Amino acid sequence: MRDNTYPDPRVSRLINQSTVPVQFNIVEDPGAMLRYHSFWTPTMMLQDADGVEYRRSYGALSPEAFLAEFSLGKALRYLHSGNFRKAIDLLEHARNYTAVHPERNAENHYWLAVGKYRATDDPAELEHGWQELRAKHPSSDWARKTDFSFAD
Amino acid sequence: MIETVTWRTSLEEARMEARETGKDLLVDLFNPG
Numbered sequence: 010m011r012d013n014t015y016p017d018p019r020v021s022r023l024i025n026q027s028t029v030p031v032q033f034n035i036v037e038d039p040g041a042m043l044r045y046h047s048f049w050t051p052t053m054m055l056q057d058a059d060g061v062e063y064r065r066s067y068g069a070l071s072p073e074a075f076l077a078e079f080s081l082g083k084a085l086r087y088l089h090s091g092n093f094r095k096a097i098d099l100l101e102h103a104r105n106y107t108a109v110h111p112e113r114n115a116e117n118h119y120w121l122a123v124g125k126y127r128a129t130d131d132p133a134e135l136e137h138g139w140q141e142l143r144a145k146h147p148s149s150d151w152a153r154k155t156d157f158s159f160a161d
Numbered sequence: 162m163i164e165t166v167t168w169r170t171s172l173e174e175a176r177m178e179a180r181e182t183g184k185d186l187l188v189d190l191f192n193p194g
Contacts, residue, residue: 010191021164028187031175032168035192045190052190058179060186079187086185 010051010069017072023079028055055082063089076106077113081120088120093128100124115149118142 014020024030033041035050045052047067053075055064064082080103087096100121107114122138125131139155146152168189169175179186 010189015166018164021166024166024187025164028185029175029179029182030166030168030187030189031172032170032189032191035190036194041190045188047190050190050192052188054186054188056186056188058176058184058186060176063185083185 010053010075014070014072014075017075020072020075020079023076027083053078055079055086057086061089073106073109074113077103077110080106081113081116084120084124088124088127091127093124096124097121097128111146112149112151115142115146115151118145119151119154 015024035041042048042050045054049067051067051069053066053070054062056062063086064078066078070078080099084096084099084103087093087099100117103117104114104121107117118138119142122135122142125138126135128134136158139158142149143152143155143159169178172188175186178184
């Protein structure tokens with residue numbers, strides 16, 4: 010991460026633009042693992058200023074995988090807080106990053122449909138978005154989560 | 162010019178900065194070994 014991912018200008022720009030990055034060396038500060046209930050490094054967490062966590066990732070990420078994880082995390086942050094229009098914008102943009110990661114792209118489709126549904130209260134938005142997900146990623150876990158909605 | 166990530170090392174200061182700027186926190190735990 011330190012050698013390949015964080016120096017990537019796409020990654021560093023995104024981090025600096027929208028977050029305050031804080032880093033703990035677990036050799037110098039072994040208590041950090043306990044404080045964050047972590048068991049493996051690298052651990053990456055997206056939190057708000059009060060420490061509410063919206064996304065966590067274990068293990069090294071390539072620049073492309075980081076961009077996808079980070080963009081999904083930012084969108085989920087706004088889904089959680091009920092700002093569905095902002096979440097939709099971020100999820101639309103996240104597709105640029107998740108396109109090359111099938112499981113993350115499936116998740117992207119899933120939450121985008123949820124965001125549109127919650128923003129409009131129109132069940133057709135959910136059905137349409139989930140149909141797209143099922144067509145594009147039929148064997149994904151995220152498609153399986155929608156099975157109940159399409160059962161006869 | 163390449164933009165680098167300026168990591169903070171104090172959680173409290175990072176939280177304060179996040180509140181002031183309306184940003185979120187990216188927390189990274191790493192093992193340098």
